[in-house]
Amino acid sequence: MNAWIAVAVLLAPGVVDAQALLPRPAITTQEDYSDAMKDIAAQNTLLRKSLTSKSEGDAISAAARLEANFKKVLAYWDDKQVEDARAEATKAAAAAQDIAKALQNHDIQGATTASQALAGTCMACHAAHRDRLTDGFYKIK
Numbered sequence: 001m002n003a004w005i006a007v008a009v010l011l012a013p014g015v016v017d018a019q020a021l022l023p024r025p026a027i028t029t030q031e032d033y034s035d036a037m038k039d040i041a042a043q044n045t046l047l048r049k050s051l052t053s054k055s056e057g058d059a060i061s062a063a064a065r066l067e068a069n070f071k072k073v074l075a076y077w078d079d080k081q082v083e084d085a086r087a088e089a090t091k092a093a094a095a096a097q098d099i100a101k102a103l104q105n106h107d108i109q110g111a112t113t114a115s116q117a118l119a120g121t122c123m124a125c126h127a128a129h130r131d132r133l134t135d136g137f138y139k140i141k
């Protein structure tokens, strides 16, 4: 009986389509989380460089990717119901959105201010939820 329900759910076209539309898979493992953070770090560096060299297009795409990544991070903590991490991930996604909005108005100063708010979330969340292992790797705590 249960197996039949599972098969029906898997074969339901709506379910398959919804998954195909997701831009990137959700974070479910420590490895997924680590990959998302590595991408966040790379995009954050790119964003800072683009802001100082006033390359608006590059900065906008980095901000958009940061926002998408932080939404995945938010979903992860939402699921775990960890309130402070949820709050920092929400702030980070909002700051990334503010950066993109400011840049669309050619407001580099506004984008720079929002990027400082974004940087604050990295430190706050890492202090509470990032464990440094002796071999230089990190894990979620």
Ligand code: HEC
Residues within 6 Å of the ligand: 030, 031, 033, 034, 035, 037, 038, 040, 041, 044, 073, 077, 085, 086, 088, 089, 092, 118, 119, 121, 122, 123, 125, 126, 129, 130, 131, 137, 138, 139, 140, 141
């Ligand atoms: C909501 C919490 C949260 C926020 C916000 C956050 N991080 Fe993280 N980050 C973590 C956790 C938890 C880990 C440890 C997990 C891991 O690395 O697998 C981590 C790990 C990392 C790592 C190590 C990745 C690895 O595994 O080698 C880097 C780099 C990193 N974060 C960069 C950033 C930067 C840059 C920002 C801000 C722009 C940021 N993070 C914001 C929670 C967060």
